[in-house]
Amino acid sequence: RRTGIPEGILAEGKTPAETAALAAAALETTGHALVTRVEPADATAVRRVLASEAPDASVVWDERGRTVVVHGSGYEPPSLAASVGVVTAGTSDAQPAREAVTVAREMGAGIRLVEDVGVASIDRLLDGLPAIRAPDVLVVAAGREGALPTVVGGLVDAPVVGLPVPTGYGHGGAGEAALSGMLQSCTPLTVVNVGAGFTAGAQAGLVARAVAGARDDGTD
Amino acid sequence: RRTGIPEGILAEGKTPAETAALAAAALETTGHALVTRVEPADATAVRRVLASEAPDASVVWDERGRTVVVHGSGYEPPSLAASVGVVTAGTSDAQPAREAVTVAREMGAGIRLVEDVGVASIDRLLDGLPAIRAPDVLVVAAGREGALPTVVGGLVDAPVVGLPVPTGYGHGGAGEAALSGMLQSCTPLTVVNVGAGFTAGAQAGLVARAVAGARDDGTD
Amino acid sequence: RRTGIPEGILAEGKTPAETAALAAAALETTGHALVTRVEPADATAVRRVLASEAPDASVVWDERGRTVVVHGSGYEPPSLAASVGVVTAGTSDAQPAREAVTVAREMGAGIRLVEDVGVASIDRLLDGLPAIRAPDVLVVAAGREGALPTVVGGLVDAPVVGLPVPTGYGHGGAGEAALSGMLQSCTPLTVVNVGAGFTAGAQAGLVARAVAGARDDGTD
Amino acid sequence: RRTGIPEGILAEGKTPAETAALAAAALETTGHALVTRVEPADATAVRRVLASEAPDASVVWDERGRTVVVHGSGYEPPSLAASVGVVTAGTSDAQPAREAVTVAREMGAGIRLVEDVGVASIDRLLDGLPAIRAPDVLVVAAGREGALPTVVGGLVDAPVVGLPVPTGYGHGGAGEAALSGMLQSCTPLTVVNVGAGFTAGAQAGLVARAVAGARDDGTD
Amino acid sequence: RRTGIPEGILAEGKTPAETAALAAAALETTGHALVTRVEPADATAVRRVLASEAPDASVVWDERGRTVVVHGSGYEPPSLAASVGVVTAGTSDAQPAREAVTVAREMGAGIRLVEDVGVASIDRLLDGLPAIRAPDVLVVAAGREGALPTVVGGLVDAPVVGLPVPTGYGHGGAGEAALSGMLQSCTPLTVVNVGAGFTAGAQAGLVARAVAGARDDGTD
Amino acid sequence: RRTGIPEGILAEGKTPAETAALAAAALETTGHALVTRVEPADATAVRRVLASEAPDASVVWDERGRTVVVHGSGYEPPSLAASVGVVTAGTSDAQPAREAVTVAREMGAGIRLVEDVGVASIDRLLDGLPAIRAPDVLVVAAGREGALPTVVGGLVDAPVVGLPVPTGYGHGGAGEAALSGMLQSCTPLTVVNVGAGFTAGAQAGLVARAVAGARDDGTD
Amino acid sequence: RRTGIPEGILAEGKTPAETAALAAAALETTGHALVTRVEPADATAVRRVLASEAPDASVVWDERGRTVVVHGSGYEPPSLAASVGVVTAGTSDAQPAREAVTVAREMGAGIRLVEDVGVASIDRLLDGLPAIRAPDVLVVAAGREGALPTVVGGLVDAPVVGLPVPTGYGHGGAGEAALSGMLQSCTPLTVVNVGAGFTAGAQAGLVARAVAGARDDGTD
Amino acid sequence: RRTGIPEGILAEGKTPAETAALAAAALETTGHALVTRVEPADATAVRRVLASEAPDASVVWDERGRTVVVHGSGYEPPSLAASVGVVTAGTSDAQPAREAVTVAREMGAGIRLVEDVGVASIDRLLDGLPAIRAPDVLVVAAGREGALPTVVGGLVDAPVVGLPVPTGYGHGGAGEAALSGMLQSCTPLTVVNVGAGFTAGAQAGLVARAVAGARDDGTD
Ligand SMILES: Nc1ncnc2c1ncn2[C@@H]1O[C@H](COP(=O)(O)O)[C@@H](O)[C@H]1O
Ligand SMILES: Nc1ncnc2c1ncn2[C@@H]1O[C@H](COP(=O)(O)O)[C@@H](O)[C@H]1O
Ligand SMILES: Nc1ncnc2c1ncn2[C@@H]1O[C@H](COP(=O)(O)O)[C@@H](O)[C@H]1O
Ligand SMILES: Nc1ncnc2c1ncn2[C@@H]1O[C@H](COP(=O)(O)O)[C@@H](O)[C@H]1O
Ligand SMILES: [Mg+2]
Ligand SMILES: [Mg+2]
Ligand SMILES: [Mg+2]
Ligand SMILES: [Mg+2]
Ligand SMILES: [Mg+2]
Ligand SMILES: [Mg+2]
Ligand SMILES: [Mg+2]
Ligand SMILES: [Mg+2]
Structure with a gap:
């Protein structure tokens, strides 16, 4: 997206499999993925699927914020002086x-x-x-x-x-x-x-x- | 009223004459009267009627609070140590x-x-x-x-x-x-x-x- | 709290373990604790944890009000002439x-x-x-x-x-x-x-x- | 109307002339008329029109209820034992x-x-x-x-x-x-x-x- | 109740045991009982308790209306010519x-x-x-x-x-x-x-x- | 407008002069104009301005619908077989x-x-x-x-x-x-x-x- | 229905058996049936009942739209040139x-x-x-x-x-x-x-x- | 105000005299004033009072935005490279x-x-x-x-x-x-x-x- 806002994947109302598939697709296209509103009960499943589909990627689960962030191995995250x-x-x-x-x-x-x-x-x-x-x-x-x-x-x-x-x-x-x-x-x-x-x-x-x-x- | 809360006369929706009549009646029965929500445009009329009907009473108009308080000549207002x-x-x-x-x-x-x-x-x-x-x-x-x-x-x-x-x-x-x-x-x-x-x-x-x-x- | 209102612990949306931990912490700091909106199904667990963490304290469960009140052994509850x-x-x-x-x-x-x-x-x-x-x-x-x-x-x-x-x-x-x-x-x-x-x-x-x-x- | 409920004429949103015309029409058809929500400011005009259009009818204005009731000269109002x-x-x-x-x-x-x-x-x-x-x-x-x-x-x-x-x-x-x-x-x-x-x-x-x-x- | 409206027992939010107890109490005092909003899943339990506590009473369950009506053996229901x-x-x-x-x-x-x-x-x-x-x-x-x-x-x-x-x-x-x-x-x-x-x-x-x-x- | 829906001029919140000016402009561009929500009190003024600015046009005021419709002298209104x-x-x-x-x-x-x-x-x-x-x-x-x-x-x-x-x-x-x-x-x-x-x-x-x-x- | 709108059967709030029975009845009367708001979990049951009750009918389940459409063997669906x-x-x-x-x-x-x-x-x-x-x-x-x-x-x-x-x-x-x-x-x-x-x-x-x-x- | 947001004076619900007085006071304290929601009917009065009270100030009325902006003679407005x-x-x-x-x-x-x-x-x-x-x-x-x-x-x-x-x-x-x-x-x-x-x-x-x-x- 040209606005610099990452495309978020809203886990709410999706199965862990669907969520992980969308994240894997985003990872492939854009090098990273951001999943929001992941129920703790679903987080393990989402992470397991991602670990098997994208073994090189880093997958970070934030329980308090209910987000999963995925960075592909070659992804260089932006860094702003602000x-x-x-x-x-x-x-x-x-x-x-x-x-x-x-x-x-x-x-x-x-x-x-x-x-x-x-x-x-x-x-x-x-x-x-x-x-x-x-x-x-x-x-x-x-x-x-x-x-x-x-x-x-x-x-x-x-x-x-x-x-x-x-x-x-x-x-x-x-x-x-x-x-x-x-x-x-x-x-x-x-x-x-x-x-x-x-x-x-x-x-x-x-x-x-x-x-x-x-x-x-x-x-x- | 036994609760010690004065009976208020709500001027809203009444003519100045009606309001003043109710206040004069309260004054006669209870020795004082409290009128709320008096439009500034109506206050003069309310006070004039009261002045003629109860010439001995003190009539205090508070423009900012839109109240008129009337104390009969013999009225002893309560005083609380609080x-x-x-x-x-x-x-x-x-x-x-x-x-x-x-x-x-x-x-x-x-x-x-x-x-x-x-x-x-x-x-x-x-x-x-x-x-x-x-x-x-x-x-x-x-x-x-x-x-x-x-x-x-x-x-x-x-x-x-x-x-x-x-x-x-x-x-x-x-x-x-x-x-x-x-x-x-x-x-x-x-x-x-x-x-x-x-x-x-x-x-x-x-x-x-x-x-x-x-x-x-x-x-x- | 200087206002004399006890700090209440709202059990709603917490696990019994989280609730009990907060109550135990309050007990340690202030000598007593007050927990509200405890589901009957959770009350036993809350009380068991408190009994083991604070064996000297009195723990009172009010099923109809859904509250748990904990007084540490040395706690002297206030008493008002009103x-x-x-x-x-x-x-x-x-x-x-x-x-x-x-x-x-x-x-x-x-x-x-x-x-x-x-x-x-x-x-x-x-x-x-x-x-x-x-x-x-x-x-x-x-x-x-x-x-x-x-x-x-x-x-x-x-x-x-x-x-x-x-x-x-x-x-x-x-x-x-x-x-x-x-x-x-x-x-x-x-x-x-x-x-x-x-x-x-x-x-x-x-x-x-x-x-x-x-x-x-x-x-x- | 067969239900025995009189047809009411709602004065709200009508001119006194319109209201009076509808009442006169009802009077002619049914022998009586019932007008509701008449503003005091309009009541005189409504009654004057009715007085001139139906000189024999009785026209009763209730200021507190804001109704005008018209009975034609030959109208026999119902009377119920209840x-x-x-x-x-x-x-x-x-x-x-x-x-x-x-x-x-x-x-x-x-x-x-x-x-x-x-x-x-x-x-x-x-x-x-x-x-x-x-x-x-x-x-x-x-x-x-x-x-x-x-x-x-x-x-x-x-x-x-x-x-x-x-x-x-x-x-x-x-x-x-x-x-x-x-x-x-x-x-x-x-x-x-x-x-x-x-x-x-x-x-x-x-x-x-x-x-x-x-x-x-x-x-x- | 002097108004002739039966006291209804609202089953909603009560356990079958509580509901049945209230119905049994009403039966004893007034000779009959009327229970509303009974979940089908609870009806059997309510009826079983009533059958054991009041074996002589007639107990009628209306599944579509979700009501249970209980008449004691000596109860004479009212009958109106309307x-x-x-x-x-x-x-x-x-x-x-x-x-x-x-x-x-x-x-x-x-x-x-x-x-x-x-x-x-x-x-x-x-x-x-x-x-x-x-x-x-x-x-x-x-x-x-x-x-x-x-x-x-x-x-x-x-x-x-x-x-x-x-x-x-x-x-x-x-x-x-x-x-x-x-x-x-x-x-x-x-x-x-x-x-x-x-x-x-x-x-x-x-x-x-x-x-x-x-x-x-x-x-x- | 390509959709065939005429552009309406909403008179609500405009002065009669503003409304008439917009209608005259529409008339010039499209050959006709449609004004809605015209207060009866404003209709005469709107029509007078239009009559002087576009003397050849037909101007039709519908009091019950509160619309003014203006057709330029050369305007050929559409006609549908439906x-x-x-x-x-x-x-x-x-x-x-x-x-x-x-x-x-x-x-x-x-x-x-x-x-x-x-x-x-x-x-x-x-x-x-x-x-x-x-x-x-x-x-x-x-x-x-x-x-x-x-x-x-x-x-x-x-x-x-x-x-x-x-x-x-x-x-x-x-x-x-x-x-x-x-x-x-x-x-x-x-x-x-x-x-x-x-x-x-x-x-x-x-x-x-x-x-x-x-x-x-x-x-x- | 003379309006040409098919009678829809709303599955929401019904058991699969009830839904299937209503669909079978519609099929018998009108030659076809349209069921909406079918939960995926219920669709199999609905289809199984229909398959046994109406073995000749075609039964089409659309998971994304949550509809089941049933056409009897002799049903000729309408076809519009629009x-x-x-x-x-x-x-x-x-x-x-x-x-x-x-x-x-x-x-x-x-x-x-x-x-x-x-x-x-x-x-x-x-x-x-x-x-x-x-x-x-x-x-x-x-x-x-x-x-x-x-x-x-x-x-x-x-x-x-x-x-x-x-x-x-x-x-x-x-x-x-x-x-x-x-x-x-x-x-x-x-x-x-x-x-x-x-x-x-x-x-x-x-x-x-x-x-x-x-x-x-x-x-x- | 340290935030750099000018203090606005809301004219709504004030008389032109009150509004102008507040603006004159702001002008004196801060060198400028910003008045919002000025009714066109009140703008002339507001400007006249300001013209007489602060003859050196520039007073700008924006009819479409309903604002009055006042800059004292010595006021240097901020200018941002954004x-x-x-x-x-x-x-x-x-x-x-x-x-x-x-x-x-x-x-x-x-x-x-x-x-x-x-x-x-x-x-x-x-x-x-x-x-x-x-x-x-x-x-x-x-x-x-x-x-x-x-x-x-x-x-x-x-x-x-x-x-x-x-x-x-x-x-x-x-x-x-x-x-x-x-x-x-x-x-x-x-x-x-x-x-x-x-x-x-x-x-x-x-x-x-x-x-x-x-x-x-x-x-x-
Ligand atoms: N937690 C969130 N709150 C609001 N919008 C979100 C959130 N997570 C993702 N989105 C955005 O919601 C849209 C997803 O819409 P959808 O096509 O329904 O999945 C995308 O534009 C996301 O960037
Ligand atoms: N400003 C006010 N706000 C609320 N209640 C008022 C006020 N002024 C008078 N009252 C009370 O409103 C009641 C008057 O009700 P009414 O019979 O409608 O005049 C009395 O009980 C008054 O004490
Ligand atoms: N289905 C119902 N809907 C409305 N009121 C009911 C119903 N069933 C019982 N009641 C009335 O609700 C009151 C019960 O109130 P409670 O004390 O909360 O049990 C009694 O006055 C009953 O007569
Ligand atoms: N009575 C009406 N109700 C709804 N929309 C209207 C009406 N009259 C005109 N319009 C439309 O409202 C829009 C006018 O918007 P505006 O730019 O605010 O004047 C145009 O698209 C008109 O076609
Ligand atoms: Mg953008
Ligand atoms: Mg009281
Ligand atoms: Mg406080
Ligand atoms: Mg009826
Ligand atoms: Mg009653
Ligand atoms: Mg269109
Ligand atoms: Mg700030
Ligand atoms: Mg505040």
Whole structure:
């Protein structure tokens, strides 16, 4: 794809065999593959098929982000002189946050992960400020009321992508409260759909690419 | 009413004449009256009627909170040894916040008003902390994403009533994002309906009454 | 946590082993632990792990409220000179109501539980009035149309927290009718999200703490 | 119409001239006419046109119910040996309640109107019980949380039609909370749409007709 | 219950043992019991327990309506000189329709069941007209677009209760389209919640009781 | 536009001057113009401007459909050997129905308009059957519960486009009940958005064009 | 059915035995049968029963469309001189698209299937244009944002039926975003409910029948 | 504000005098002011007050974007070596698009505006490709079904911010269809709330600032 966003293979709704076949095909065509939303129960099967079909490839399974990344033996991953920060409010934000990490990393961005700095304990967030202010662009993941990106947006200069997480129950549960809160944020944010770690990581990756391109142009 | 919550007269949907007549009737029966949601355009008419019907009464119009409070000449307002704090995120929260102030004050509570400490500028909020930590119970009003009560709830010991304000536009506008965010808050909160300053003030007033009653029992 | 609300461990979405590990960690740091939303099928496993990891601790499983409470051998639970009343409309309200009971009790409040006084049989409710009027603050749980807190609010002086229960089917089912009814209540109420027994109990506990603090101040 | 429900003319969205013309036409064909949702500002014009077009007819304007009823000089209204009770929670329920009254009365039913017995003051409701228990069928109107039909349904033997009223604001406002509460009622009710006084009155009228028919059969 | 509506035991969410125990208790107190929403897989267990606990009682299982009706040996069921018609659009309406049948029959009403006369084939509906016009009151069940009660309401003199059925998929599925269509019906209807066969049958039963009472009064 | 659908000028949200200017421009480029959603109050101004800017053109205002159609002096409108039937349930369906008529007629289709055959009076609908069965394709407009297209769809062989009309009030009002009912219809229908007469007429016009094209091919 | 739309048997919610019995009955009455929404796990059982009950019939299982088509030995399927095009955006649109194919083919239409031409790669769509422009009527299936029918509608002369597919997650998932996008399309479209392949195919089949009828008339 | 996003003054809901006073205050403190959502009817008044209060300042009114920009005499606006592209589907997207333009321009970005390239005419969009591919970051505005950002995202390398516009009517109107479509987009996008031109421009401005900063670093 000319946009530099890797084609993701969404494992959801596919059998491990189908998923692995699609990954093997991508590997053959593009030299690498990125699989998202792999159920832990399916990961072993996916990896076994890939190991037999592409014995030379490296296959990395990230359980918390539910991704499988495959690099062919000759694949040279991109590397950008720019970084993406991924910030989470709590442990239940890990899955989509790490899906975003994987996509941005595959696009070549440096990654800075700052976890568990939710707004219920403002001190811990302020302690994390130097790390939060360092990257060129931020993805900020939060569930329930989803207030973290608003607070972070008031503390940093970088563009901020809000990533609502499908936690919560009752009215506004399943991420709807977090999504609408981020859309209404009184600090300007852009937003992706509930749980859309892939999209958040891809857009942050594009910003990093634009910044890195500018850095390279300058130094060339 | 035995609960100590004053009977409010909702001016919305009534003519100034109807509103004033109801207030005059309440004044006669109970010695005082509390009118909410008075349009500025109607306030003069309401006050004129009251001035002619009850020339001895004091009539106080609060333009920002859109309330009219009437005390008959012999009325002795209650006074409680307990305080209600009302905190707002921004200027557009003033109307429901001050409606809450008026109700709680009429119930006898001391009032502490802390305005414009929204989460987009966390420094200003932290500066306000001593004032926010002083009252016995808090009403915290916020519109758009409504994140302020969550952050305040993590910084204080007192009970917190979240009051969503009908600001915002687009998806989740008219206070729905703020309401669902407060219901999902990751610090425990109780909540009232969008714009329900009367209800928030009345419940905070009941808490103040319970606390003041305990203080009095102790000292008696 | 400085607010006096115990840190709750939400078992939902965790394995019994993960839950027990978090509880053991809390026990070590704070001397006690409170686990909510434990499936009966998981409770035995959670308790077995805790029994082996913390043999001296008392471990109490409440099947109806789906909570596990752990007190270390040296733990001295708080005790407040104030009480929380928990009122339910019917048997299907038991789970969130008892979750609220457990939280408030862990905060030290005295508990008064009044069950099955739903508005379909107004006589039974009126019979329960003395018990309902005794506590310093009330949590009132109801599902389906959720009318009980409105009726109770008209009969008592204490603050009332409405707790909507996720019963009912069809339009407005899963607690949405009860939530919106409590938000619209014509007697002033504060409200928590559907099924949020923890939040209701915690806020009622804070009110009890404020009242008890006032009683203590007086008597000191 | 063979069902015995009078054809209603909905004034909403029509000019007074159009409304009056339709009423005059109905008068000519059927001997009478029933116009609903007439704005007070339009009522004079409607009545003037009717007075000039049908000078012999009786024209009755009910300002609170916003209905105009026209009986031609030779019209003999039906009269049923059965009664419809219409019960309201508060003054803001008057318009749809009286719309129901007018329809049921035009169908010939005896009418019993019991007003302002909302559940916030259960005593007043219990005082009204004899009047509420007398009619053959009840229409119970309530806005905001709409709990009154549920409570009434537990106290009477007659069929109960819940009539949600479009009051309230914020979440669940405009009658949606009342409607979903009545649909979820834990005493069995049938329900009509928000503000549908005509429908409630018409169905209650059909029940009265069925009962009166049975009474007549017996006595014949 | 004085209203003449039998207390229903909702099996949904209960174990067969719990359900059977509640039924046995009701049998002992009132001489009969009515259980609704029994899963076929649970019916055998419920019946076996009842057979052993109450060997003299008659226990009737209706698989299509998912009800179990228990009559103690000395129980004399009521019998009313009035009838309830239950009309369905298609085979997927059978469960709630027959739940309504069972409740109305237990209240003593004569039952007339007219099935599969949906509006897609208007001829079949017109063929059924004599049967549809016979009863004193009608329950009309329909899913998907739920248009049948509107059409029936235009053809009969009796009161009509619309019973929306939770069929359909996509937008407006799960009975929401049928419910909102019945609430908007251009022939006057009363309505119950989606799938609420119990409620529809109970209210139709009350109308039948009122009519039968009138017949009895006349003939006495 | 190559699709044969005329470019419509939506007057909504434009001043009469802007609307007339756009129509004059379309007239110059394409020889004709079609303006929709013209408020009666604006129609005179639009026509006056057009009369002065294009004195030779014919300008036709349809008040019920709120359309203005302009044909330049040399414009030869298309004429198709196929017909579109437009069927309405009641008088409040006239505006979108006639908007559909105008669009289809401008595309060259013969028009058959059958009005006021709503399902509340099934006899009148059956009387209209010959007219309803004649056209090659049908647009069926209905508001409130929107049941008419379902019933018509069961009686004809032609394709049926359901056109929901924004009537009704309360739950499902503003056309939402009609839309979801048509989407759930138990006779197969295609549907357009609420009030989308232009779209319904345009698609029916395309079907007529396809049929007429086939007729022409055959006869050539 | 006189409309020429085959009666479909919806396997969803039925046992394989029930489904097969209904198909066998349809086969006996009409000479053929069409079963939709057959789970792959059930297909073998359905086919085995049919093979034993109707050994002479041809039974065709389409796994991707989840349909079973049965033709009795003497059945002569219709054949129309007109074609239906079915266009999809991606692989996840296959099931409803092929359900539409099967219905239209059973009605006799020629079929043109153009797959995987989603708007994210506009080149592939433009490559497919000749195939997309050939048929007499189009069904265009798309999930997630559902933009394909809008783009196709701007490129063709034929009527276009939008078929929203229940893919996507988070806000607007399950096909709601696609449905509302198609209803709002700025090129005129008609639309069916989410996943309603049967309905889309049936209406496209009716258009094909009308066109073919016109072709036949001409040539006769 | 340290983030480089100018403080915007929202004129909506303020009198021209209040708006002008806030702008004058901002001018005094920061040397410039940016006012959004100014009604044309109010713009003259706002400008007159500003002209008298700050006679040296330049005051620029953009009628299509409804913004007023004020630069004090000594104000040196920022200038960035990076550009923001703003793309619209049709004329009704102009207001939020130009609000985004103004914000990004005030932040110093070069602006590229490409208008009226909606997906209904794919040719016009492809003609615009060189202009669309030039900027460093894009804001793409679209109403009704909101498909344009998805198509653009597949054609460019730059980050894309989707800006849903509150056009459309009926189901999904007021921008909800466009918002949910962009959130579901099958090319990765970030999104802002309906009509949130300020937010889209501000975030695009931050990306431009990051890119320009990188360019500057390189060249320094
Ligand atoms: N986790 C994910 N979230 C959103 N999009 C994804 C994800 N993983 C893959 N995709 C994208 O989804 C599309 C796959 O669509 P499909 O053709 O239905 O498999 C591709 O464009 C992927 O790049
Ligand atoms: N601003 C307000 N918000 C909510 N409730 C109010 C307000 N003002 C008055 N009320 C209460 O609303 C009820 C008035 O109802 P009504 O009979 O409709 O006038 C009384 O119980 C008042 O105490
Ligand atoms: N199928 C049913 N639908 C609606 N209500 C029912 C049904 N079956 C029993 N009920 C009623 O639901 C109430 C039972 O509530 P609970 O206390 O939660 O068991 C009783 O009032 C029953 O009469
Ligand atoms: N009443 C109408 N309903 C729906 N679309 C319309 C209507 N009138 C005109 N249109 C179409 O709406 C589009 C006009 O969009 P705009 O550029 O916003 O004026 C054109 O494609 C017209 O053909
Ligand atoms: Mg920032
Ligand atoms: Mg805020
Ligand atoms: Mg706190
Ligand atoms: Mg009270
Ligand atoms: Mg009753
Ligand atoms: Mg009828
Ligand atoms: Mg086209
Ligand atoms: Mg791109």
